[in-house]
Amino acid sequence: MLNEKKQSPPADRGQFVASIVFFLGLGTLMPWNFFMTASQYFNERLTVLNVTSNGTCVTTPKNYNYDSWMALLSQLPLLLFTLLNSFLYQWVRERIRVVFSLIVILLLFSLTAALVKVQMQPDAFFSVTMATIWFINMFNAVLQGSLFGLVGLLPPRYSTLFMSGQGLAGIFAAVAMLCSILSNAEKRSAALGYFITPCVATLGTLLCYLLLPHLEFARFYLSRGESDNVDQSQEFLSSSDKKLSSKELEASESFSEEGRERSSVLAVFRKIWMMALCVTLVFTVTLSVFPVITVRVQTVYKDNAAWDKVFTCVCCFIVFNVMDLVGRSAPSLFQWPSKRSPLFPVVVLSRLVFIPLLMTCNVKDSKLTVLFSHDCAFVVIIALFAFSNGYLASLCMSYAPQLVRSKDGETAGSLMPFFLVLGLALGASLSFLLGKLV
Missing domain, CATH: 1.20.1250.20 (MFS general substrate transporter like domains)
Structure with missing residues (x-):
């Protein structure tokens, strides 16, 4: 039964x-x-x-x-x-x-x-x-x-x-x-x-x-993964009231053992490699210019001492973190592209455009031509930059466990942070080069 x-x-x-x-x-x-x-x-x-x-102290x-x-x-x-x-x-x-x-x-x-x-x-x-x-x-x-x-x-x-x-x-x-x-x-x-x-x-x-x-x-x-494995093996064993033959008993034991086993780390990675690559690229782009380039952007209203004092904190850090949070929360309302859509990696790659956009803002002592000098331009660019970072990163981390069996969800969830941090490390390394170019 x-x-x-x-x-x-x-x-x-x-x-x-x-x-x-x-x-x-x-x-x-x-x-x-x-x-x-x-x-x-x-x-x-x-x-x-x-x-x-003369006895004076100098730091x-x-x-x-x-x-x-x-x-x-x-x-x-x-x-x-x-x-x-x-x-x-x-x-x-x-x-x-x-x-x-x-x-x-x-x-x-x-x-x-x-x-x-x-x-x-x-x-x-x-x-x-x-x-x-x-x-x-x-x-x-x-x-x-x-x-x-x-x-x-x-x-x-x-x-x-x-x-x-x-x-x-x-x-x-x-x-x-x-x-x-x-x-x-x-x-x-x-x-x-x-x-x-x-x-x-x-x-x-x-x-x-x-x-x-x-x-x-x-x-x-x-506890669902463990419960599912037990249910599957019990259903197999009780699927018939007749006495099991030796071959059927051996097959049931093999099924039960296979149901309890998790996939290897490599097997899980083969299923989530696209999400892993995407989250790496998202944070590589972000850390390559934030904050090494963005903190050097200055206001055009230098005569306003009060605004000049808080400009970087407000327009760089607060705007970035607020929009990043909005982006991380957005997938609870809508999710586009879908996890298997070929457009997903294309959208992630499109964030590369933010690197030249931010490098051509009103960066102090910039070697490049300033294309976006006004404060509003910088705020709009960094707001979109931060929103896309939070949104796409959240989608990657949410999609990865969905691409594997429920019992492998923990493995996928544990693998993804490595690629997230790999993106941070690559972005931080790239920031040294971009910082010298500006």
Whole structure:
């Protein structure tokens, strides 16, 4: 006798699971975004205090190449450990990976917050900061890959919500940057506030993750793959009331074993390679000009000191992050092109046009001919640039798990962040060349 009809999925009561997934996305990127906004604080800490012959103190900046080392020691561990996580999930349980990563990130940011009030020699402070950057990104890579894999087991719109949460983290960072510019607070007090905020956010992320399996809607989807395998084998075994022959019994055992097995990482990649390539290209284009080129764009209203002071923060960072969030949220309303449409890679390739468009804006001391000098032109270009980044990236991350079996959704979800980070690394590398051309 065949099993009864499969149980229909429960409702997401009060949209609790949706809210948690959104906050998980927010929590994964908000700590690092807040870390980035405090770059001025780090540069000021990395100064050497010299005493002249007449007894006066002079602060002499030492060339630590902080920004270059920060970029290198953030992208490298993200790339390496996102790849490692694609294989790590097969040996280490997801719960252990996520909880351990969040606890380590919380401790590292607590240490960074505590060091705000501790006097240290620049060399020692630089070493501690670089080590913190490395380990935060190392565990953040494992965290993001694990959570993308978890979200891949839920319905597609939850992947979009997760990406939207990550987009909101950038807005928080941009608003914090604006507040720091307009604020008259003492710099170290502001820095302490920066690092307490991601500590609280990381703790909230941990609590949300621990709550998720206790919600009926999430529990249904997270355990569905295992349940489906058991149902399939039971249906096969009970498909006839007659006694099974030895050959039929052997075939049923083979079927049951095959149903329980997941596809290999390579087999999953063969099904999602187009989405992987597209998300790589999306972020390569984005990081090649943002922020290395966009932060150099200046306002035409140089006489307005107040506007000149906040122009980069508002027109570059806030506009970018707001439109990126809008783009990440848009797939919940419409999805075009479809996941199997030949137009999808064409649309992704079309974003290459933003590179020359942004390079020919009103960039300070530009070697190129300025074609878009007005502030409004720059705002329109970067708004479209950011929207397409968020929209296409969200589609890629949402489509990939749909191209494989439900039991392979976690594998696909864990693979995609590697290609996302690969795009970030390639874009950051390309930005050095484009920065010299402008």
